[in-house]
Amino acid sequence: MQVNPKLIKKHFEKSFDTYNKNAIVQKIMAEKLIENLSNIRTEFDNILELGSGTGLLTSDLVKKISFKKYFANDLIEKSKFYINKIIPDTVFYCGNAQRITPSQKMDLIISNAMFQWFENLEKVCINYKRFLKKDGILAFSTFSPENFKEIRNLTGLSLDYKSLEEIKNILKKEFEIVYTEEFSTTLKFSNPLELLAHIKKTGVNSLTTQYWTFKEVKNFCDRYKDQYPDIPLTYCPMIVICKKI
Numbered sequence: 001m002q003v004n005p006k007l008i009k010k011h012f013e014k015s016f017d018t019y020n021k022n023a024i025v026q027k028i029m030a031e032k033l034i035e036n037l038s039n040i041r042t043e044f045d046n047i048l049e050l051g052s053g054t055g056l057l058t059s060d061l062v063k064k065i066s067f068k069k070y071f072a073n074d075l076i077e078k079s080k081f082y083i084n085k086i087i088p089d090t091v092f093y094c095g096n097a098q099r100i101t102p103s104q105k106m107d108l109i110i111s112n113a114m115f116q117w118f119e120n121l122e123k124v125c126i127n128y129k130r131f132l133k134k135d136g137i138l139a140f141s142t143f144s145p146e147n148f149k150e151i152r153n154l155t156g157l158s159l160d161y162k163s164l165e166e167i168k169n170i171l172k173k174e175f176e177i178v179y180t181e182e183f184s185t186t187l188k189f190s191n192p193l194e195l196l197a198h199i200k201k202t203g204v205n206s207l208t209t210q211y212w213t214f215k216e217v218k219n220f221c222d223r224y225k226d227q228y229p230d231i232p233l234t235y236c237p238m239i240v241i242c243k244k245i
């Protein structure tokens with residue numbers, strides 16, 4: 001399913017104050033993305049971060065990567081204040097990352113836990129290639145089709161996640177793929193309501209709780225407990241780093 005950016009914006013905006021404490025897997029993704037990027041290159045002139053949110057990735061990036069100018073983007077205006085606390089003179093582009101046009105060419109375009117929201121990844125990647133300098137790097141993390149499989153199995157709701165093979169096929173026409181990694185992490189909760197609260201606090205409830213009535217929530221919780229007594233929630237992230245050819 002595709003999610004309307006207005007709904008994504010609404011839910012992430014509400015989760016901003018609780019995001020950093022609860023985004024355990026997104027934090028692991030950010031660390032892996034930066035670790036592997038720093039094995040490839042550590043010095044850049046211009047960096048553009050897409051979907052910068054509360055700066056989870058940005059905080060890790062400044063520890064290992066050096067740069068001259070930082071540009072950041074998010075659908076949510078207040079992301080600017082979070083990023084400016086980490087990198088004071090950041091140029092911030094508020095709006096849909098699929099539509100922004102940066103004022104300068106970039107050496108690195110980076111994004112953590114955001115590309116899964118894109119409607120047309122191929123179009124977006126071709127577009128970002130135009131914003132990269134020669135040998136520029138596109139580095140991102142996203143999720144693969146088994147992500148939140150418990151919720152998909154119970155409700156039929158899932159984003160249109162692409163497999164790593166599909167992503168490689170899209171990218172290989174425009175980029176040299178330098179590094180990829182897939183992993184899986186399962187969080188456990190004491191009950192399904194706690195799991196739903198976790199989803200809300202990390203802003204990804206655009207998928208699950210859009211129009212749920214009390215009865216629907218109860219029904220979901222009963223079925224979750226029945227089918228998954230340990231109350232697991234499986235995250236399946238991937239890391240992709242590629243170079244403009």
Ligand SMILES: C[S@@+](CC[C@H](N)C(=O)[O-])C[C@H]1O[C@@H](n2cnc3c(N)ncnc32)[C@H](O)[C@@H]1O
Nearest residue numbers: 012051052053056057074075096097112113117
């Ligand atoms: C899961 S959070 C990740 C935040 C941050 N990158 C991190 O490392 O934790 C996703 C962020 O992407 C933003 N976002 C989602 N779709 C977007 C889009 N199309 N354009 C710009 N930002 C978007 C959301 O507002 C949210 O702040």
